[in-house]
């Protein structure tokens with residue numbers, strides 16, 4: 001967290017984590033640029049976007065970091081998490097394996113974070129309700145057990161994307 005010279009600007013680092021292809025990069029592009037890519041490539045290394053949000057009349061800047069879900073494409077893990085005060089932990093509601101990985105991602109976050117982190121469990125691709133494998137209830141109860149917020153999103157049709165980021169930003173602020 002950083003405070004600007006005038007004491008009115010804040011920069012918060014938020015990380016997005018979760019298995020490959022759950023939609024991390026599309027959640028970020030939908031939020032930051034209102035863009036969605038049906039054929040996006042796996043992320044290699046780290047990317048980030050800075051997004052301004054006005055909360056209670058003050059400008060808050062969120063620096064949102066996105067990395068590869070695939071181990072072999074990931075950058076230095078400790079640097080990725082350093083200074084993060086918020087995290088979106090994403091799974092794909094149509095793929096059970098991505099939900100089963102959530103505790104592992106939380107463990108990695110726990111290991112590498114240096115402060116308290118506001119965490120949101122995100123069940124993405126809720127537009128794929130017809131091939132859903134994880135119920136809303138299951139998502140909710142995992143979030144409750146682990147002390148996270150919970151939301152289902154769709155980067156494809158924009159459902160709750162803004163809300164997912166802004167609940168975390170508001171909590172940090």
Ligand code: GTP
Pocket residue numbers: 018019020021022023024025026027037038039040041042043044067068069070124125126127128153154155156157
């Ligand atoms: P890595 O960079 O490999 O970790 O993957 P990622 O988590 O960044 O996934 P990415 O955003 O690249 O999306 C993977 C695939 O899922 C792409 O084909 C996207 O178009 C698709 N996708 C992402 N979000 C959604 C969504 O909300 N609904 C649907 N139906 N497809 C989505």
Ligand code: MG
Pocket residue numbers: 024025026041042043066067068069
């Ligand atoms: Mg990606």
